[in-house]
Structures are given as structure tokens and as C-alpha cells.
Amino acid sequence: MATTTTEATKTSTNGEDQKQSQNLRHQEVGHKSLLQSDELYQYILETSVYPREPESMKELREVTAKHPWNIMTTSADEGQFLNMLIKLVNAKNTMEIGVYTGYSLLATALALPEDGKILAMDVNRENYELGLPIIEKAGVAHKIDFREGPALPVLDELVADEKNHGTYDFIFVDADKDNYINYHKRLIDLVKVGGVIGYDNTLWNGSVVAPPDAPMRKYVRYYRDFVLELNKALAADPRIEICMLPVGDGITICRRIN
Template sequence: MAGSFEVRVGDKVLPPVLEHKTILHSGALYQYILETSVYPREPEALKELRQLTATHPRNGLAAGADEMQFLRMLLKLMNAKKTLEIGVFTGYSLLSTALSLPHDGEIIAIDTNRKNFEFGLPIFEKAGVAHKIEFREGLALPILDEMMEAEKYKGSFDFVFVDADKSNYLNYHDRVMEMVRVGGMIGYDNTLWSGSVVASSEHTLPWYIMENRDAVVEFNAYLAADPRVEICHLTISDGFTLCRRLT
């Protein structure tokens, strides 16, 4: 796990920000963004889930609050109604999506760990959005392969969010490209992977970062050359790549 910054404004010590949440070199600048523009506009349910997730022993798996603020705006601009999420954890990104969809919106959420999902489920229920979510427990690739056999899922999703094992991003891409509609969007999280994409093998990054570094580099190169999508590689959070399906 990365370390954290202690940020002071006058005599006030602001809550620490985990380094892996942003590629900004200045922890103070990132904290400024959060405190000025993100946290004041964060829905209460998301704030509660973010704070609850901070008590989880693997809290570093949660998506960044600034990234999810961007995602909520994107989904509303798209008028998205049906989405797919691969990698859920306690559901911070899932709740961001659920709050952005209309009352009759639908989300299929896939994760290997139902216990983590249920960790945040009471907040979904309190927020009145649990009915939008269909949680499927298990490995994503077999679940996606099964879904691809059903005609109803082909080209049916407005948006897909992928934040799971980086070694399978290429495999996920090949599948969800058939499941998102033409003109729909796919968002891939952690595509700068703590800056390791430009790190040499001697770079002193944690082993769990470096072991997936080559997979992320390969995936980024693949997306850049994929004629089926228009892409935008954003430097928000730990890197976020948006793909719009063209054909």
C-alpha cells in the first residue's frame, strides 16, 4: 500500500490522501481539489460509503472521489440507463453510477466477493437505489462469456466501467465491445497504474504494481490502435481511459 500525505492549511491538518489515488506530484494540490470541488458536492450516501470503506482493510481498492464526480456527470450527459460494472469492491463506483441513473435504470455488477459488496449494501438500500442493481458473484470472464450467448445483451449497455484485474483488461475489452451499444462508452480505471507505465524495471515501485505494469502498457497500446473506438486518456486519479464505440 502506498503511503499518505499530511496536508496542513494553517493550523488545520486535513484528512490524508493515499498516494495511489492520484498521479499528481503534489498531495496538497490533490487535497485542494477534493476539499474545494469534490467533497462539498458529494452526495451524502457516497460520503457515508467512502468513510465506511476507509475502515475496510483493503480500502485502497476504492475508486477516487474526483474520478467518480466526473463519472456521474458523464452518465447524466449521456442519459445512460443501462450499465455494466466489472469489479465492485464495496461499491463506491457502483453507488456513483446508481445515483446517476434514472429510477428505472439497470446495472449488472460483477465481482468475485459478495461479502465486500454487502459491506456497503445497506447504504444502497438507504439511498433507494438497490433495486437498480443486479449483482453477479464470480469470475468476470465466464460470466461475460455466458452473457454474450444471450442476444438481449448484445449492444445493450450505454456504459461499461472496468476496474478489475489489470492482466485481463484486454480480455474484458474484447467482450464488452460486443455488449456496449454503438455510441456507448467504456471506462477503464487505473490506466496509468501509479505511473509505472513509464517506469523502468529498476524503479522502486511496489511489486504488486510492477507485476501488472506490462499488462497495462500493452492494454494502453492496444486501445490506441483499436479502430473500433474513439479514446480519451485522462490523467484524473490513477488514469482513466474512456472509449466510445464507433462500429
């Protein structure tokens, strides 16, 4: 009897142990894939990003580092990712909403063929002009059509002309997060079937999983609900396939399927 009880206890303990260690294993894998280690991130930058970063992108990154709003720039690993993605989808006609000093813009321009195009929009021309001499020196400025001003009216104008529907191969959205859903409503008509829209900052400083009363910077708190809303809307949109990547501050890749 005593033996049976002991064995029963042992079996159940073993079962729980096993379950617990499986849970732990999964958590560990999750943590690794979310790169919650500065050393691992640094390893990626030093091993595979910086050694392959084009000289012009390095120069633009260094100029931007001195700018007071440099926190807005696209990280070097995300720049490398965008450059690769644009080549993988053979993009030619592209769009960028949110240019700042132009790091992601340059990553895009360098990836495009000689006759490739980027319609680039930003409310601020001054910051774009900080990076422009470097973009010109890299020999890719002719691919860029920069429009100063809010993106939404430009998109409305494009959507109004059916000729523009389904004409964009790749679109990168990295601007005012409270407008992403408005952008999506228009971009879904402008991107071609099989084309890609990338929405940036969809993990929003990690705040998407923070409790509502957690301390947050004011701008993080302000845009958080818009990002949460966008993530839900994208996941529920049957016109696209999606893949949310923990690159940079999170980027959701959407592929239009109909």
C-alpha cells in the same frame, strides 16, 4: 567583425534561450495538468468534490476507509466524474466489473434514472455487502443486479446471445488488470455504438513510465505489463475513440464508433 560575431552569438543565444524557455513552458503545463501537486489535488477535493458529494457516498467512503483493502476504492473525485459522465451520456443500461465495497457502484446508481440498471460483478460478495446497507438506504439498490464470481464467464454468456449485443450504454471496468484485454474483446460487442467503456487504473501508479528496474510494489510490477499492453491495444483499436484522463489512477474513456 568582432561586432558581427558578437551579434551572431547573441542571435543564436537568444534563439536557444527562446527554444529552451518554450520547452520549459510546455513541461510546466504538462506538470500542472498531471496534478503533481498534493495541494492542487486537495484543492479540487475541498472546493468542488466534498461539498457536492452526496451524503450516502460520504458514508460509504468513510466505512471503506476503515477496511484493510481501502487502497482499492475509487477516489471521491473519480466518483464525481463517473456520476457526471453517466448523466452526460444519458446511460440507462450499465455494467460494472469490480465492485469492492461499492463506491463507484453507488456513484453510478445515483446517476441513473429510476428504471436504470447496473449488472455488477465481483468475485467477493463480502465487501459488496459492507456497502450494501448504505446503497439500500440511498434508495438505489433496486437498480443493481450483483453477480458473485469471475466476470469473464458472465460476459461469455452475454456475448453468446446476440440479443445482448450493442445494449450497454456505459461500462466501468475496475477489476483484475491481467484480464482487461479479454474483457475488451467481449465488451466491444456488448456496448452500443456511441456507448462508453471506462477502463480504470490505466496509469497504474505512474509505473507505466517507470524504468523496468525501478523499485515497485510486487502487485504494481506484476500488473504493469498488462496495463502497458492494454494501453497500446486501445490506442490501436479502430472500433473506438479514446481519451485517457489523469483522474484517479488514470481512466481511459473509450467511445464505440462502429
